[in-house]
Amino acid sequence: MLKNLVNVAMVLSVCLSIGYAKPLKECKSERDRLNGCIEKRYFRTGGLWVETPYKNGKQNGIRKAYYKSGWLHTETPFENDKRNGVNKEYYEFGQLWRETPFENDKRNGVNKEYYEFGQLWRETPFENNTINGVKKEYYESGQIKEETPFENGKINGVWKTYYESGQIKKEAPHKNNVPTGVEKRYYESGQIKEETPFENGKINGVMKRYYASGQLETETPYENDKINGVRKEYYESGKLKEERLYKNGKLFIYKEYNEQGKLIISTE
Incomplete structure (x- = not known):
């Protein structure tokens, strides 16, 4: 019984310390930036534009930027002046627009973009700030619209587009961003519509x-x-x-x- 009471007391203590944690004061000097503060910038109209948290003289924490309307625009996590974590951008009415994962100030992971009503629009895989893997785009219905294979930032492989029904629409082979091979287009029925032979980006x-x-x-x-x-x-x-x-x-x-x-x- 005593042990349970001690555990409850510890939990309450933690909750209270979080609930009553002092908000960081606004930065006024370099000393403030060392000790911890929030730098605030404002629009000419007076509205809050950007809030940047500092600790040990560097950006540490979530930097927030706002629209003139007051709605949140972006949230960017920083560690020692470098972006680390998922950067989030929002439409002006508050809906999430884009999520970009960062590691040591470089994009690493799948960048996700959304339609205004929340449906996934696009997925772009990054490695060390370079697109690597299959970039995907979707219709608002959720059906796949495009698949584009990348290697080291360039299109390599067969770029595919689809009708909203799911039927293949186009197949376009590329090498280092250049159309190479036979590009094929299809009717929504699946019947071939057009065949175009490419050599080094030119029709031949x-x-x-x-x-x-x-x-x-x-x-x-x-x-x-x-x-x-x-x-x-x-x-x-x-x-x-x-x-x-x-x-x-x-x-x-x-x-x-x-x-x-x-x-x-x-x-x-």
Whole structure:
């Protein structure tokens, strides 16, 4: 019984010490910053702008910044002048906007951003201030919208985007931020819509577009981002509709056919 009373007394003592802890006084001198104080800055209108806690002459504690309206803008945890912990930013009406984890003043961990009504919007993984891993973006519904793979701050791998239904929308292979390989776009049904070949960031090869039915719509030959050769367009039936001869991106000859295959226009 006595032991229990002692434990209760200890808990009450701790609670009282926390409840009645003296708030830090406002900084007036360097001595105050050594002993512990809050530096306050104000807007020209007189409203509080920033509160920065000091101890041992350095920023230690949660620095707070405010909107002119008085709402909290940011909370930044400091240890000896360096950001350590989760930095939080808020929309002006109080809803959390972004969380950024810091270690020794560098972003380390997953940066999270939110829509105005609280749903997760974006997740960005950091290592030593550099994006590393898969960056993800979401629709307000919570469905995945984009997945972008990063290595050392650059896009490396297949960047994917999605329809809100969850169906894949685009697949774009990258190497060191540069489009490389065949970029594919899809209809929401899952049917292929477009195929674009890239080499070192430029379109090289035959770009193909398809009808929603899967039938080939156009074939366009590219060299270093310029149309070179004969571009062909087809009716959905598969019959040839147009032929356009290009040289270095300039049109030289145009031919058009009706669905029966008869030539109806020619500039040759």
